Amino acid sequence: MGAPIAQQYRLYPARVVGVTRIGASTVRVTFGGAELAGFAGGGRDQSVSLFLPHPGQPAPVLPAQDGGEDWFGAYRALDPEVRAVMRSYTIRAQRPEHAEVDIDFVVHGDTGPASRWAGRAGAGDQVVLLGPTTADNRSVCFRPPDDTGLILLAADETALPAVGGILDWLPAGTRVRAWIEVPDAADIQQLSTAAQAEVRWLVRGSTPPGSRLLVDAVRAARLPAGTPYAWVAGESSIVRAVRRHLVAERDLDRRRVTFSGYWRQGASEDTLRAETLTAAA
Incomplete structure (x- = not known):
């Protein structure tokens, strides 16, 4: 039997190490940080929760303890005007040897906090990812049966x-x-x-x-x-x-x-x- 769900995920502090415009509507942000060497993404449509700071904050404001159900309750209990902005994204690419992951953002001006953040992202900006500690995790949904043709x-x-x-x-x-x-x-x-x-x-x-x-x-x-x-x-x-x-x-x-x-x-x-x-x- 696998580890309990809460133990299959953890928080990964990261920072922006690169920003690339890859289309009229899309920006690719590369995140790096020593702890991302342990990010156990399963590829395919691997999703993560990305925590972003509000404008004027140097880093996302989160509860002290690590991920899990109790942690999420503590996060929800924080003032919405202060706690980190939480958004779901797919990992576009992962390079464990460099402790890096890429996330692509659809940008549409300042119409939402994530689009606003991505449009202004620069090297050194701090974020936190809630991601998997095991590659076989339930946040990967693309699972074709063996007989798929x-x-x-x-x-x-x-x-x-x-x-x-x-x-x-x-x-x-x-x-x-x-x-x-x-x-x-x-x-x-x-x-x-x-x-x-x-x-x-x-x-x-x-x-x-x-x-x-x-x-x-x-x-x-x-x-x-x-x-x-x-x-x-x-x-x-x-x-x-x-x-x-x-x-x-x-x-x-x-x-x-x-x-x-x-x-x-x-x-x-x-x-x-x-x-x-x-x-x-």
């Missing part, structure tokens, strides 16, 4: 880092069909992979985010033969619509569709997190 990926720009991590991880010869929606043609990336991947980029342009562009593209596709496994992530209502299409119209076993709403139109991450906590209670 075809991988289907559908994502918007918020899930593009996860798609990149998945393509990095897939072995040579794996058949992949992917649809990725991005705001601008300058957001299209060269995604390296050993897999046999066909990637279709959907440039949104003036179409509002959260439209049915991704749903319509998946619905119109002709898929090759093979037992599929699907991974879908992005805006919540669109993710659900893609899943409904795959299950109801393509007859995929719902157990072979992994789906995740990374954001919801009109709702902040704080709102979504509060709803999750209320539902759990």
Whole structure:
């Protein structure tokens, strides 16, 4: 039996060691720090909780003890105007030999605390990551069954880092069909992979985010033969619509569709997190 959930994660203090603009809408921030040498990311769509300081704070304000359920309660008990801003992100790349990880941020001005922070990030800025101590952790959701013959990926720009991590991880010869929606043609990336991947980029342009562009593209596709496994992530209502299409119209076993709403139109991450906590209670 594995370690209890709380013991599978810990806090990793880190600092910014590099910032690179990789698209019209995306900034890649490289974090470093001696403790990141022990970051046990599982690759694929490995997610972490990232804690950011408020403007004017030199470092994120967090409870003294390490991660775990009691720690999270202590974090929630802090003044929201003082405690660190908490956001969920996917690790785009990890280099344990250099004690570094990359996180890609979709930036949209000062419309949210994470976008504002990423737009101003500079070398030496301090953050804290709540991440895994074991590579086989429940924050990795991409888990195709052994009999999978075809991988289907559908994502918007918020899930593009996860798609990149998945393509990095897939072995040579794996058949992949992917649809990725991005705001601008300058957001299209060269995604390296050993897999046999066909990637279709959907440039949104003036179409509002959260439209049915991704749903319509998946619905119109002709898929090759093979037992599929699907991974879908992005805006919540669109993710659900893609899943409904795959299950109801393509007859995929719902157990072979992994789906995740990374954001919801009109709702902040704080709102979504509060709803999750209320539902759990």
